[in-house]
Amino acid sequence: MSAHGTMERIWGEDLLSLLEENLDLASIFTRIESAAKSLDFEYCAYGMREAWPLTRPNIYLFNNYPTVWQTRYQKANYLTIDPTVQHCSQSQKPLLWQDDVFASHNEFWQDAQAAGLRVGWAQSSLDVQGGGCMLTLSRSRENLSRQELDAKLTRMRWLVNITHQCVKRAIVPSYKTTVASATLTPREIEVLKWTADGKTSNDISEILVISTDTVNFHVKNAVCKLAVPNKTAAVVRAYMLGLLA
DSSP states (O other): OOHHHHHHHHHHHHHHGGGGSOOOHHHHHHHHHHHHHHTTOSEEEEEEEOSOSSSSOOEEEEEOOOHHHHHHHHHTTGGGTOHHHHHHHHOOSOEEOOGGGGTTOHHHHHHHHHTTOOEEEEEEEEOTTSOEEEEEEEESSSOOOHHHHHHHHHHHHHHHHHHHHHHHHHHOGGGGGTTTTOOOOHHHHHHHHHHHTTOOHHHHHHHHTSOHHHHHHHHHHHHHHTTOSSHHHHHHHHHHTTTTO
């Protein structure tokens, strides 16, 4: 395994250890903040919207943004127009902060930059109950180059999914067993374990001497059984349920 792959595996294992600890929300966010800083982001923000009740769903927000931005954001009611929130409520594709993202909200973008929020990335995640969350990583300096993003994207996605699982479990203790009846085949478990180690579908196909299509077939089945949106979430969910032991 390359040094990069080894780093991602160790980093992922450290995050997964969060699922083994019974932490309160403040402690969880402290660990997530530390993980964000290890990725060279000064700030992080997490928001979760529960699926129920439909009329007034519970919303949880945590961030370490500068006080001046928190005050301005609340006073201007920016939550209702925030382009990053609008994107993440409609898509699970990662969003890189760029001028065109904020083209229709110049005042919002100017205020954010004035507060030191100039570079950022965000992604959402969904859970089996229909609730959703988004994690934002941001900083005041150095543009996020394509090279840096490619090198860190896997860890950033891990952070999104593990943050959601940890916060959801802290808020709803019974969440851990919601799909506990899910059963994975030995091959599905094997594929998820290799995925957790940072291996791609092509890597796994070579290791197990099966086709890439077969690997993807097992991943798709695991994702479906665990009622999650992607393979990273499947690994996290399976780990939480003790299926990868």
